């Protein structure tokens with residue numbers, strides 16, 4: 223009785239694993255006909271590899287195994303490699319197969335020895351065959367590791383070559399050394415997100431539900447990733463966030479771990495060689511090596527990626543984000559020793575109960591805005607003609623300031639409450655000081671593409687430029703922080719059904 227239950231349990235778990243794999247394949251957008259083939263092969267593998275071993279007679283068992291189980295298993299593996307071919311997965315899969323073969327061979331040897339006092343020829347022969355296969359697969363996996371690594375290096379070398387060409391391309395600027403404070407928006411690439419993750423916070427994109435939807439939902443848009451450079455007459459060259467790095471955008475296999483690659487077959491970032499942070503800085507007349515301080519609004523990787531290029535910089539970030547852990551340690555590898563955690567002990571700042579006057583002269587104030595991440599902070603830069611509030615990801619775009627009408631995906635629970643609280647404090651700060659303009663990390667509206675980029679084209683918007691930005695803000699939002707007509711986002715799917723959708727404001 224217990225034996226039968228055990229067998230049924232084993233069969234159920236094998237079927238569950240097969241079903242889970244089908245779900246993963248579906249999430250990866252494997253088309254339905256192919257999914258059916260996978261399903262058949264998986265059913266064949268389960269039936270051929272497991273069923274006869276558990277229930278059949280010895281002679282039928284071997285036949286089913288040879289004619290159904292093994293071919294279906296190999297077919298599944300082959301199809302997986304062919305369809306979702308990740309170069310760096312290959313050595314791993316080969317190594318796993320080699321380990322399996324060797325383990326099996328060892329078991330066969332031991333079994334043969336136990337049964338016939340060390341002289342069961344069939345078991346010994348099987349052990350040698352399997353052991354040989356294991357060794358061959360092991361050698362193959364070792365060989366492919368070096369090949370894969372060489373291909374990766376060549377690809378990265380090509381990218382590096384393109385980067386250097388982009389720095390030398392005509393049209394670069396010379397730095398103006400007139401002692402003026404300058405701020406430059408740095409477009410470091412784009413990220414592909416689901417529309418709901420970006421704009422659906424009030425339509426159920428919250429917490430675990432929201433996270434699952436980001437994996438399943440196919441309504442995707444492309445939004446920019448911005449960092450901001452501050453050339454400060456007293457404090458040197460500063461950055462607010464750093465954008466993405468080259469590996470994030472191009473080295474899929476080298477950057478994502480195997481689990482991430484099982485769930486997603488494409489990079490979530492796009493970056494041209496001109497959008498490399500180092501290229502952007504060089505084209506403005508600066509050198510990435512001169513950046514002394516980075517204010518990191520939060521640890522997320524589209525903000526921390528460029529730290530790879532700034533090993534000399536002090537990285538100022540909220541300790542709560544660091545303690546909570548980083549998703550891709552790779553981005554932080556070179557700056558681990560340079561982290562600086564503000565104490566937030568400079569007293570209240572407007573509606574914010576705590577703040578950090580970073581340089582002690584009021585020029586840069588760090589404001590805790592937890593919610594999007596546990597230690598998210600906004601950065602307020604004060605200049606003679608007014609101020610700039612760098613939002614990080616507390617609010618993605620200008621319309622998100624209407625937090626009761628447009629909301630990005632939130633973590634849920636207390637985090638959502640904190641994020642809305644932060645949004646209200648930001649509204650309060652902007653309302654109380656008409657000279658302050660918000661700058662966003664992912665604004666995909668005309669505010670960024672037409673207004674911000676032209677106002678900061680030379681880094682010095684002046685009082686007039688800041689006033690025009692505020693005027694645009696007030697044309698989009700009412701004083702009560704509601705959207706005026708014509709500014710509510712809607713998703714428009716891609717015309718041909720391929721590629722990404724876009725956002726229309728109506």
Ligand SMILES: [Zn+2]
Nearest residue numbers: 520522594615
């Ligand atoms: Zn973020």
